[in-house]
Amino acid sequence: MAKLNVFDRMQKLDRRWIYLVVALAIILPLIIPFNSKTYVTEPTENVYKKIDSYAGRTDRAILMCFSHDASTMAELFPMEVAILRHCFERKVRVLTICFMPAAKPLMDYAINTAKEDYDVQSGVDYLSFGYKPYSLFLITLLGMGDDIAEAVETDDQGRKIENLEIMKEITNYNEMNLVIDFAASAAVYSWIVYARARFGVNVAAGITAVMAADNYPYLQSGQLIGMLSGLKGAAEYEKLVDIFAMNKDEYGNPDPREFSKEIIKESWIKLSDIENRKYKTARIGMNAQTVAHVMIIVFIIIGNIGYFVSKNKENHIG
Amino acid sequence: MSFEAISNFVAAILTLFIFSFLYKDNPFYKFAEALFIGVSMGYAIPLVYENAFMPFVYTPIFVEHKFIIIIPALMGSLYIFRFTKNLSWLSRYPIVFGMAIVGMGVPMSIHSSVLVQMRSAMLPMDNINTIIIFIGTVTILLYFFFSKAHRGFYGKVTNVGVWFLMVGFGASFGYTVMARISLLIGRIQFLVGDWLGLIK
Amino acid sequence: MKRQIPLIIVICMGFLFAAHTFIPHKVSADFYTWWQSWSKAISPFAVFLGVMSLFMVHSTKISRKLPNWQFSVITLAALVFTSFSGFMWGTMEGTPFMWLFKNVQMPMGATMFSLLAFHIASAAYKAFRARSPEATVLLVAAIIVMLGQVPLGTQISEWIPETSKWILNVPNLAAKRAIALGVGLGMTATSLKILLGIERTYLGGGE
Numbered sequence: 061m062a063k064l065n066v067f068d069r070m071q072k073l074d075r076r077w078i079y080l081v082v083a084l085a086i087i088l089p090l091i092i093p094f095n096s097k098t099y100v101t102e103p104t105e106n107v108y109k110k111i112d113s114y115a116g117r118t119d120r121a122i123l124m125c126f127s128h129d130a131s132t133m134a135e136l137f138p139m140e141v142a143i144l145r146h147c148f149e150r151k152v153r154v155l156t157i158c159f160m161p162a163a164k165p166l167m168d169y170a171i172n173t174a175k176e177d178y179d180v181q182s183g184v185d186y187l188s189f190g191y192k193p194y195s196l197f198l199i200t201l202l203g204m205g206d207d208i209a210e211a212v213e214t215d216d217q218g219r220k221i222e223n224l225e226i227m228k229e230i231t232n233y234n235e236m237n238l239v240i241d242f243a244a245s246a247a248v249y250s251w252i253v254y255a256r257a258r259f260g261v262n263v264a265a266g267i268t269a270v271m272a273a274d275n276y277p278y279l280q281s282g283q284l285i286g287m288l289s290g291l292k293g294a295a296e297y298e299k300l301v302d303i304f305a306m307n308k309d310e311y312g313n314p315d316p317r318e319f320s321k322e323i324i325k326e327s328w329i330k331l332s333d334i335e336n337r338k339y340k341t342a343r344i345g346m347n348a349q350t351v352a353h354v355m356i357i358v359f360i361i362i363g364n365i366g367y368f369v370s371k372n373k374e375n376h377i378g
Numbered sequence: 379m380s381f382e383a384i385s386n387f388v389a390a391i392l393t394l395f396i397f398s399f400l401y402k403d404n405p406f407y408k409f410a411e412a413l414f415i416g417v418s419m420g421y422a423i424p425l426v427y428e429n430a431f432m433p434f435v436y437t438p439i440f441v442e443h444k445f446i447i448i449i450p451a452l453m454g455s456l457y458i459f460r461f462t463k464n465l466s467w468l469s470r471y472p473i474v475f476g477m478a479i480v481g482m483g484v485p486m487s488i489h490s491s492v493l494v495q496m497r498s499a500m501l502p503m504d505n506i507n508t509i510i511i512f513i514g515t516v517t518i519l520l521y522f523f524f525s526k527a528h529r530g531f532y533g534k535v536t537n538v539g540v541w542f543l544m545v546g547f548g549a550s551f552g553y554t555v556m557a558r559i560s561l562l563i564g565r566i567q568f569l570v571g572d573w574l575g576l577i578k
Numbered sequence: 579m580k581r582q583i584p585l586i587i588v589i590c591m592g593f594l595f596a597a598h599t600f601i602p603h604k605v606s607a608d609f610y611t612w613w614q615s616w617s618k619a620i621s622p623f624a625v626f627l628g629v630m631s632l633f634m635v636h637s638t639k640i641s642r643k644l645p646n647w648q649f650s651v652i653t654l655a656a657l658v659f660t661s662f663s664g665f666m667w668g669t670m671e672g673t674p675f676m677w678l679f680k681n682v683q684m685p686m687g688a689t690m691f692s693l694l695a696f697h698i699a700s701a702a703y704k705a706f707r708a709r710s711p712e713a714t715v716l717l718v719a720a721i722i723v724m725l726g727q728v729p730l731g732t733q734i735s736e737w738i739p740e741t742s743k744w745i746l747n748v749p750n751l752a753a754k755r756a757i758a759l760g761v762g763l764g765m766t767a768t769s770l771k772i773l774l775g776i777e778r779t780y781l782g783g784g785e
Contacts, residue, residue, distance in 0.1 A: 385677065385680070385681045386681075388681045388682070389680075389681040389682070389684075389685040390685075392681075392682060392685055392686050392689075393685045393686070393689045396686055396689040396690060396693070397689065397693070399693065400693065400696055408646065408649050409649065409652060410686055411649070412649035412650070412652040412653045412656070413652055413653070413656050413682065413686070414682075414683065414686040414687065414690070415632070415653050415656075416652065416653040416654060416655065416656025416657040416660065417656045417657070417660045417678055417679075417682050417683045417686075418683055418687070419628060419629060419632050419657050419660075420656060420657035420658065420659065420660025420661040420664075421660050421661075421664070421675075421678070421679055421683055422625060422628070423625060423629065423661040423664065424661055424664025424665050424669050424675065425664070425669060426622050426625045427622070427664075427665070428669060430618070430621050430622035431622040434615075434618035434619050434621065434622065435619050435622060438615075438619070447615070447616075447619045449616075450615075450616040450617075450619035450620045451619050451620075451623075453616075453620055454619060454620035454621070454622065454623030454624070455623055455626075456623075457623045457624060457626045457627055458623075458626055458630070460626075460627055460630070460782070461630055461631070461634060466782060467580035467581070469782070470580075470581075470584040470781050470782065471584060471587075472620050472623065472624070473584075473780060473781070474584040474585075474587045474588045474781075475587070475591075475613075475616065475617065475620060476617060476620065477588050477592075477772065477780060478587070478588055478591030478592050478594075478595055478613070479592075479595055480588075480592055480595075480769045480772050480773055481591065481592030481593055481594065481595030481596040481597075481598075481599075481773055482595040482596065482598065482599050483765075483769045484596055484766055484769045484770055484773065485596060485599050485600070486599065487762060487765050487766050487769065488762070488766050490762075491758060491759070491761065491762025491763075491765065491766075492759060492762040492763060492766065495755055495758055495759055495762065496759065498755075499755055507744075507747070507748045510748050510749065510752065511748055511751055511752045511755070512752075513752070514748075514749055514751075514752025514753060514756070515752045515755050515756045515759075518752065518753055518756035518757070519756050519759065519760075522756070522760055539756075540712060541712065541715060542749050542752050542753045542756075543753050544712045544713075544715045544716040544719070545715060545716070545719045545745060545749040545750060545753065546749065546750045546752075546753025546754055546757075547716050547719075547753075548715065548716040548717065548718065548719025548720040548723065548745075549719055549720070549723050549745055549746055549750040550750075551716065551719075551720040551723075552719070552720040552721070552722070552723030552724040552726075552727070552742075553723060553727075554698070555698055555702070555720070555724055556724065556727050558691075558692075558694045558695040558697075558698045559695050559698075561688065561691050561692040561694065561695060562692040562695035562696070564688060564692065565685075565688055565689050565692045568685065568688075
């Protein structure tokens, strides 16, 4: 009887004890860091390769659309910073836009965080189109297929974008041929349904993990050229930027490398060697993620053991 | 205490107010919730004014003297009547003006969500994975066809679809766990790292 | 007439838009440009809906002294003060408006959603049961995907991330494609219903 009571009590455990375990499972790995290997997936590699193919080109640009607010910042912000860092490092022209008021400061924050270590200039190396009301989303999205300067008109500082150097060779989706939508919603489907179908633009998604599994059909059909899924996607991209874009030669000078699967397999980056925490946020987070996932799996197993033992007991009595 | 430290302190206290809900509902949580709703809505108004009203209403009418824009501006102001009893019908005009774009959505969504997806499901079945994908897609579609009773052979086929759905839901669940934990990691990184400085 | 005229506008303009998708003629392009400029001028006024709705809900709560009405005062005061600070000192970096966003709105918004991590852990312990073979398949798939996403999975065995990848790329893809097809057809049907005047709920109640 006493043995079964343990399982009964397990079933009725106060949820606040579970909350305490969750908090500890996340706090401890963050305070006591350890190195772990990040497994890079193909959808992330594809985004990296596409962006890298625009390196140094003045007639190509990427558009980053920030479609999320602070609630999902923990997952999306590290990937935005990693992509911006890649662009600044490899001289890829990057344009940004958002259609949610709450996304505007996050967009500025991501740009400011990434540009701290680079000598880049707004209107030359990057450009923020700023916030446009959501009711203008489809109008702008479709308008950019014909003429970006006409659809967007001004940047976030009120400057006419047609006069800016960065836009000299960029007219529409023919040049701005990669759109990455960072979203916690179905916003990326609008790019697929309208921009991809009508203008053939390459679309990629930087999305919260909740949405990730739903996007696999679009990856297989090629409607999405790549995808970064949640914190894991961000950690993968951070790693790719470190291995390839940030590579240094034996004298410590920048020596960017071409993408190669073999190099990824051979590479081992010690997180403690990266001084700036903002460039390893996702990878530090993945340590805590590991512990938390194990904890959830253990919860599921213990919960099921308790359930089956109690059920057997009921059957036995019955 | 520097200004940044004070700012971090405010953010951390408000974060803890929200976390206090985990213990039980309490006035600190309610205060934070009320504050959050108010600030979020109040935040949107000046931004819409600066980024939409000024460039698309004020400048065209008062600077560029395109007086025709007065008509859509007046139409937009009809939204105000949405909450009145007798004149709420007036608010339908700005709504339907925007709604008209669904005309473009019909051919576009058929193309992207249906035709392209169907084409991708009909690849040559030259490997086991494409065969599995084909069987899974067809059996699930049959499962969602409720005009025929799921009995006999048809029932067995649709049951295969259920198994595929369960794997799909399992994958979504795995990712959802990851997403929720990531959000908590973000907040703990702020509290433990940015506020308390314990993450190196 | 209060319903019919708006319906006629949607139907006529909707079909013109459908035609515009297929016919890139100058007339159709001009129509589209006209619609764009008018829509832009209408767009800022939509914010009225949210603000008025919030004001009405909370002012009613305050005037009737409903339970917890004091918190409605906080909501309205926060709304007014945040807007005021934006109009008064601007919305750029370094202003009180942006300080409010960074230190009040942003941390609270992020924390609200992070509470779900605790709830999902509690649900994992108390609710996720292998009650049937189908539920067992769901749990097994979830566990493999969970392990496949984190570094530990790779360290246990290369097979874990590979199996996770296979689950996502094959059975999950089939399931999500079938759902996507259903959703796509549903969206198209709803759009057609709006276009043909069958779906009218967006017009609201009343005559």
